[in-house]
Amino acid sequence: MKFYSILIVLFTIGISTSFAQSYSPKIERCACNIKIEEGVIARCGYLVVPENRKRPDKTLLKIPFIFVRKNGxxxxRNISLYTTGGPGYSTTLGITKITANSGFLKYGGFIAFDQRGTKKAIPSLECPEIDEAIKRSYAENLSKDSLVLLAVKSCRKRISAQGIDLSSYSTTESAADINDLRLALKIRSLTLIGLSYSGGLMLTVAKNHPEGIKALVLNSPLPGFVNYEEHGLINMNEALEQVFANVLTDSLKDERYKDLRNRFHEYFTKITGQHFTIKYLPKGKTDSLSIKYGKAELLDAIIGRIDNNRLKSVPFVMNELIKGNHYEYISELLDGVFLGDPTRSLGMRYSVYCSGQIAYSDPQLIAMQDQILPWLSGYPFNNVNAEICDCWKVRNEGKEAKTPVYSTIPALISGGDADPWCRPFYNTLIKRYMPNAQVILIHNRAHGAGFGANGFDYLEEFMADPFKKLKSRSNNVIIQE
Known part of the structure; x- marks a missing residue:
């Protein structure tokens, strides 16, 4: 899943407590190196907890947080806590300023909390070797999969040599971290906000540590109890179907998009296994590279545009690629490859994903997707796979991590019908076991659908009374009964 970090400021919980008596979570204060508007009280620091709660006398972790509230x-009470998705991204990294009108401050105090192993946490499970391997694979036209596996082994060896227990970086442990932060800050009433992966993390908190949890706000969540790998391509295909439906609705007289769905299927089925070549000049370099690419990169150019800002452009890009006009879009993709992503901690992502997703996914069901969707067959829809996990070598999360969350905690869950990763289907599954959950589906929204549409903010109404039944205010919003 090529998940990206979004909603840093505006958006921004048990394991059995059998080990709770053996350690006490602590807060270590630090300077708030961000701009704080007058009238806002800020407290910055680290949550200090054991890396392995079964061995609390060993390694300690420091996990950053920012806690802000307005005077008075x-x-x-009435505190909201947000941690970003991924997994592998930092929540606090992009926060440079807090104003009195920032996001959830209108509802009470707000906490931005990182996850163990991410960029600003100590330690951080970064793997720069991976980005370098990917760059080299393109620059020298070598096997990306082979180079990445070598880099994964190198990163694991380097991190493990520091005495870090990679199996302690899991969804279950991150949920316990959130509960420990609540205890350390003596918070009595907490609303949990999650996006994508962290939506599933917040569900794990609600299951394992329900004490003091007032409500859940889940934006395009990925519940941990589903096996994402078994329907990753199916999810993307459903989003593409929404694109094709939009073409039929909005562009009946536009000859450019005539029969786009069939042409897309035919073209991307036909080019399976084919390679193309582009002359590419990396930024800051003087010599061009002759780079090979194929179906995966072309699909990246399309799937990457199915977002809340560029959805309308997807049919045009599809059409251009089918006509053979690749250069602009492959160059843009390569810009991202050679720039790399210094904000993510791939080692943390591997530990979380390998222990809680890949370990429980059926390889036969994963492969079946290639058979029923030949136009997407072979597409690497996630940057974590079974081969990487075989190299990363972490313990599986317990089977209880794959059970649904049965809870009466009220929840507001949003989804977009054009989301290529976390489909509305997941929201329906969550609601099935949570009688006080309310699900809103927003037409032509993608990942990170949000909670407002046509000038109305459903979140504000929910936060005022989480048990009050919401009503749709427009034809673009469906509220699931």
Whole structure:
């Protein structure tokens, strides 16, 4: 899943407590190196907890947080906590300023909390070897899969030599971290906000540590109890179907998009296994590279545009690629490859994903997707796979991590019908076991669908009364009963 970090400021919980008596979570204060507007009280620091709660006398972790509230606001009630998705991205990294009008501050205090192993946490499970391997594979036209596996082994060896227990970086442990932060800050009423992967993380908190949890706000969540790998391509195909439906609705008289669905299927089925070549000049370099690419990169150019800002452009890009006009879009993709992504911690992503997803996914069901969707067959829809996990070598999360979350905690869950990763189907599954959950589906929204549409903010209404039944205010929003 090529998940990206979004909603840093505006968006921004048990394991059995059998080990709770053997250690006490601590707060270590630090300077808030961000701009704080007058009237806002800020507290920055690290949550200090054991890496392995079964061995609390060993390695300690430091996980960053920013806790802000306006003058006069309660410091222990009506607090919202957000941690970003991925997994592998930092929540606090992009926060440079807090104003009195920032996001959830209108509802009470707000906490931005990182996950163990991410960029600003100590330690951080970064693997720069991986980005370098990918760059080299393109620059020298070598096997990307082979180079990445070598880099994964190198990164694991380097991190493990530091005494880090890679199996302690899991969804279950991150959920316990959130509960420990709540305890350390003496918070009595907490609303959990999650996006994508962190939506599933917040569900794990609600299952394992329900004490003090007032409500859940889940934006395009990926519940941990599903096996994403078994329907990753199916999810993307459903989003593409929404694109084709839009073409039929909005462009009946536009000859450019005539029969686009069939032409897309035919073209991307036909080019399976084919390679193309582009002359590419990396930014800051003087010599061009002759780079081979294929179906995966062309699909990247399309799937990457199915977002809340560029959805309308997808039919045009499809049409251009089918006509053979690749240069602009492959160059843009290569710009991202050679720039790399210094904000993510791939080692943390591997530990979380390998222990909680790949370990439980059926390889036969994963492969079946290639058979029923030949136009997407072979597309690497995730940058974590079974081969990488065989190299990363972490313990599987317990089977309880794959059970649904049965809870009466009220929840607001949003989804977009054009989301290529976390489909509305997941929201329906979550709601099935949570009688006080409310699901909103927003037409022509993709990943990170949000909670507002046509000038109305459903989140504001939910936060005022989480048990009140919401009503749709437009034809673009469906509220699931």
């Amino acid at each position: 606001m309660d410091s222990v």
